Each structure stands twice: as C-alpha cells, then as structure tokens.
Amino acid sequence: MTGTRPAAPLDQAQLADALRPFGESRMLPVAAYLDDDVLAWERRHVFSGWLALGRGEDLARPRMMRAYAAGAAGVLVVRGDDGALRGFENACRHRGHELLPCDGTAENRAIVCPYHAWAYRLDGSLLGAPGFRDAPGFDPEAHPLAPVEIREWNGWLFADRGAATTFEEHVAGLDAILGRYDGAELVTCETHEYDVEANWKVIVENYQECYHCSSIHPELCRISPPDSGDNLPPQGDWVGGSMDLREGMSTMSLDGSSGGATMTRLDEVEQRTVMYLALLPNMLVSLHPDYVMTHLLTPISAHRTRIRCSWAFPRAVAETDGFDPAYAVDFWDLTNRQDWAACESVQRGMQTPGYRPGPLAPAEDGVYDFVTYMARAYRGD
Known part of the structure; x- marks a missing residue:
C-alpha cells in the first residue's frame, strides 16, 4: 500500500x-x-519536510539574518524587531539572486539583494525596487519574499517546505x-x-x-x-x-x-x-x-x-x-x-x-x- x-x-x-x-x-x-x-x-x-538548520543563538538579536542550506535550496532566516523568527526562500523576487550566500550572515534594518538592490522589510514585504517607482502596473505588494515555515525548539532552528506532519x-x-x-x-x-x-x-x-x-x-x-x-x-x-x-x-x-x-x-x-x-x-x-x-x-x-x-x-x-x-x-x-x-x-x-x-x-x-x-x-x- x-x-x-x-x-x-x-x-x-x-x-x-x-x-x-x-x-x-x-x-x-x-x-x-x-x-x-x-x-x-x-x-x-x-x-x-522538517529540516534542522542550526542554532537559534546564530540569530540572538533583532535584525540578525543568516542563510542556511536546506535540502536542494537555501533558506534565509531573519529575527525581526519584534523578536520573532521568519523564514524565506533565499532568492530575490526580481531575478532569483541569493539574498545572502550560504552560511552568510548580516545585521540590517532591511534585507537587500546584492545584485540589483531590491530591498525587503524584515517581514518579507517589498520595501523598494530601484527603477520601478514609475513603472506602469508594478505593484510592490505582489512581490514579497516567498515564506518558509520556521520553528525554534530547544535551541535549534528548523525549516519546513511542506511536511506531511506537524512539528x-x-x-x-x-x-x-x-x-x-x-x-x-x-x-x-x-x-x-x-x-x-x-x-x-x-x-x-x-x-x-x-x-x-x-x-x-x-x-x-x-x-x-x-x-x-x-x-x-x-x-x-x-x-x-x-x-x-x-x-x-x-x-x-x-x-x-x-x-x-x-x-x-x-x-x-x-x-x-x-x-x-x-x-x-x-x-x-x-x-x-x-x-x-x-x-x-x-x-x-x-x-x-x-x-x-x-x-x-x-x-x-x-x-x-x-x-x-x-x-x-x-x-x-x-x-x-x-x-x-x-x-x-x-x-x-x-x-x-x-x-x-x-x-x-x-x-x-x-x-x-x-x-x-x-x-x-x-x-x-
């Protein structure tokens, strides 16, 4: 069966x-x-499904972020100003450039793609896209980072892209x-x-x-x-x-x-x-x-x-x-x-x-x- x-x-x-x-x-x-x-x-x-990424101490303070290997593609994990952890696919919504290299870290008020400088708030919403301000039909709200579920458990971080079970x-x-x-x-x-x-x-x-x-x-x-x-x-x-x-x-x-x-x-x-x-x-x-x-x-x-x-x-x-x-x-x-x-x-x-x-x-x-x-x-x- x-x-x-x-x-x-x-x-x-x-x-x-x-x-x-x-x-x-x-x-x-x-x-x-x-x-x-x-x-x-x-x-x-x-x-x-559920994958262990690393330790929560990697992101001890608000505005810290780190990219982790997770299966075939990377995950970006960010600790927001509210202290909450959020995960995103490690790919810019513009042309897919990695937001941080694998194992790369940053501490910033925004997530900024190093390729064309698209910038995202720490909740993943698009903050700015250079050259698109007057582009007809461009809607910033249509281009947030793709979310990935993150859990912190006993000091370890886990990501999930579609497990058949709850954490x-x-x-x-x-x-x-x-x-x-x-x-x-x-x-x-x-x-x-x-x-x-x-x-x-x-x-x-x-x-x-x-x-x-x-x-x-x-x-x-x-x-x-x-x-x-x-x-x-x-x-x-x-x-x-x-x-x-x-x-x-x-x-x-x-x-x-x-x-x-x-x-x-x-x-x-x-x-x-x-x-x-x-x-x-x-x-x-x-x-x-x-x-x-x-x-x-x-x-x-x-x-x-x-x-x-x-x-x-x-x-x-x-x-x-x-x-x-x-x-x-x-x-x-x-x-x-x-x-x-x-x-x-x-x-x-x-x-x-x-x-x-x-x-x-x-x-x-x-x-x-x-x-x-x-x-x-x-x-x-």
Missing part, C-alpha cells in the same frame, strides 16, 4: 526484505546508497528526553566541518549502533561499554537510544574526565549515560552529562555528505574565563574520523559488483528502526 507520495525508484521486493521482522530482514537495496535518482527522490520527498508530530516524545538539558540556554563553543565520501544514510546507520565500536573505537570503549544501554521505541521522525558511562568516568573524553560541569537539572540516570538521537532526516544529537554535540548532515551527492559538528555547553561553563572545550572536541574529532573512514569504506564496498544487502546483527536493532523508517518512506507509506 502506498500513501500520498510516489514510491522511490527502488526494487520493491528488496524493500519488502528490509521490512521483514527484525532478525529476518536485510539492509536497504544497494541503489538506495548509490543511485543519483534515489537522492533526487529523497530531496523531493524526505528533505522537503509536534515530528518531534513527538523528544521533549521529555531533552527537557532537563536546557538546550535553549546552551552556548556553542566550537564547530567542525567534514566532507565524507559516503551516502548520508550510511552515516546515520553507523550512528545507530555500537556493534562496530570494539573494532574501531578503542578510546570510546575505555569510557563506555559498547554493549551497554538500550534503544528507545520510535515515536516521531526519530530513532535513538542510550549508552552507559563506565564506573569512574564522568563524560566522553579521552580520559573520561570533564573539563566542564554536569548540567544541574539532570537526574541520576542522565548523569551516567549518553543519549544518541537521530532526528530525521538530517540531525544527530548526542546528549552528554556536561555538553551536547550535534551533527547536521547535508547530502552533496549520493556518494558524499557534508557534516557540521558542533559542541554546546551550559552558558555558565562556556563563559568562564579560561574554559577550553578541547576535552570534548578532541575525543569526538578522533571518534568522528574513525567513523568517517569506516563509512567511506562501506560506500566503496557497496559499489563492488557482487555486493548484496546483508542481514542485521542482534545488536543492530537501532539500525533496523532507521532502515524500516526509510523503507516505508520509499514505498510511499
């Missing part, structure tokens, strides 16, 4: 294999990771998990960008299991038992679970010690665990007792993904003189690079003529949750 969107250009029998009960299923069809036509379908039907349905169940981390009050202290030669789904699948940890993450295994924790029952558009910290370890760092401070409102369980959540399709969130790490994924091609990884800390810690986030950053930069090397090897291996989708191990139930989510999407369910 299919739903309101068309099925993806994939072998339906192989999708049915991916949807078999856990223990009997297979991975997604190999074309899901290699085929440009599948990525084009994903951009139209998966990356067209509340998208994040159903997550407020109870994130609530005591006070995400809106966290301060980003460092950001790294990686280009990984692998399909975005390979990266999400890697994030959903620690079956590989004993093989490639000796540093992580010294801090957190790879067979610890549990995966959570899927609810909204997310999958995830927890892992424990070993006795005597305070957080994920190279020696298990924290250079910051445990968040004050966490309960006893949260102080001893790390929660790994994939808010689909493009945000991975790692909740630590003393910091929150976020990966934002942007597919560049079927074989390449750009990842922006950031580390955020409680404001009282981040603003302390001499605070150094390196204890968290160095650990995860090393671990990230180990993961990216594995993901790139998976991508190369899937291109061999004899590769066929394999089974999932008992420890890969989190991968199963993601694979079945995508298989249902590919069928149009």
Whole structure:
C-alpha cells in the first residue's frame, strides 16, 4: 500500500526484505546508497519536510539574518524587531539572486539583494525596487519574499517546505528526553566541518549502533561499554537510544574526565549515560552529562555528505574565563574520523559488483528502526 507520495525508484521486493521482522530482514537495496535518482527522490520527498538548520543563538538579536542550506535550496532566516523568527526562500523576487550566500550572515534594518538592490522589510514585504517607482502596473505588494515555515525548539532552528506532519508530530516524545538539558540556554563553543565520501544514510546507520565500536573505537570503549544501554521505541521522525558511562568516568573524553560541569537539572540516570538521537532526516544529537554535540548532515551527492559538528555547553561553563572545550572536541574529532573512514569504506564496498544487502546483527536493532523508517518512506507509506 502506498500513501500520498510516489514510491522511490527502488526494487520493491528488496524493500519488502528490509521490512521483514527484525532478525529476518536485510539492509536497504544497494541503489538506495548509490543511485543519483534515489537522492533526487529523497530531496523531493524526505528533505522537503522538517529540516534542522542550526542554532537559534546564530540569530540572538533583532535584525540578525543568516542563510542556511536546506535540502536542494537555501533558506534565509531573519529575527525581526519584534523578536520573532521568519523564514524565506533565499532568492530575490526580481531575478532569483541569493539574498545572502550560504552560511552568510548580516545585521540590517532591511534585507537587500546584492545584485540589483531590491530591498525587503524584515517581514518579507517589498520595501523598494530601484527603477520601478514609475513603472506602469508594478505593484510592490505582489512581490514579497516567498515564506518558509520556521520553528525554534530547544535551541535549534528548523525549516519546513511542506511536511506531511506537524512539528509536534515530528518531534513527538523528544521533549521529555531533552527537557532537563536546557538546550535553549546552551552556548556553542566550537564547530567542525567534514566532507565524507559516503551516502548520508550510511552515516546515520553507523550512528545507530555500537556493534562496530570494539573494532574501531578503542578510546570510546575505555569510557563506555559498547554493549551497554538500550534503544528507545520510535515515536516521531526519530530513532535513538542510550549508552552507559563506565564506573569512574564522568563524560566522553579521552580520559573520561570533564573539563566542564554536569548540567544541574539532570537526574541520576542522565548523569551516567549518553543519549544518541537521530532526528530525521538530517540531525544527530548526542546528549552528554556536561555538553551536547550535534551533527547536521547535508547530502552533496549520493556518494558524499557534508557534516557540521558542533559542541554546546551550559552558558555558565562556556563563559568562564579560561574554559577550553578541547576535552570534548578532541575525543569526538578522533571518534568522528574513525567513523568517517569506516563509512567511506562501506560506500566503496557497496559499489563492488557482487555486493548484496546483508542481514542485521542482534545488536543492530537501532539500525533496523532507521532502515524500516526509510523503507516505508520509499514505498510511499
């Protein structure tokens, strides 16, 4: 049975294999990771709904604006004089020039296109178009910026161009998990960008299991038992679970010690665990007792993904003189690079003529949750 969107250009029998009960299923069809036509379908039907853009702290003051990558086209987000966030397609209504380059920022009383100087108010309405004042039939009210829905949630910004669900349905169940981390009050202290030669789904699948940890993450295994924790029952558009910290370890760092401070409102369980959540399709969130790490994924091609990884800390810690986030950053930069090397090897291996989708191990139930989510999407369910 299919739903309101068309099925993806994939072998339906192989999708049915991916949807078999856990223990009997297979991975997604190999074309899901290699085929440009599948990525084009994903951009139209998966990356067209709720997408994570970045942090609300990027736009802390009125009149601040920033352009973000969002699927196949950019989104401009502006904080108005009234403090409200508004989103627009990052294209001038004149001839389509970008209002800001991707990741570009500005702070201004108006949005001004750098090409022909068309200017817009912060609510998107046209303020002025040089040379058009006396043009017959020209109506400024007919040329506002095209709106994009924006939500700010736990400190993160999201955009939507036509999701089938409300934002509340998208994040159903997550407020109870994130609530005591006070995400809106966290301060980003460092950001790294990686280009990984692998399909975005390979990266999400890697994030959903620690079956590989004993093989490639000796540093992580010294801090957190790879067979610890549990995966959570899927609810909204997310999958995830927890892992424990070993006795005597305070957080994920190279020696298990924290250079910051445990968040004050966490309960006893949260102080001893790390929660790994994939808010689909493009945000991975790692909740630590003393910091929150976020990966934002942007597919560049079927074989390449750009990842922006950031580390955020409680404001009282981040603003302390001499605070150094390196204890968290160095650990995860090393671990990230180990993961990216594995993901790139998976991508190369899937291109061999004899590769066929394999089974999932008992420890890969989190991968199963993601694979079945995508298989249902590919069928149009």
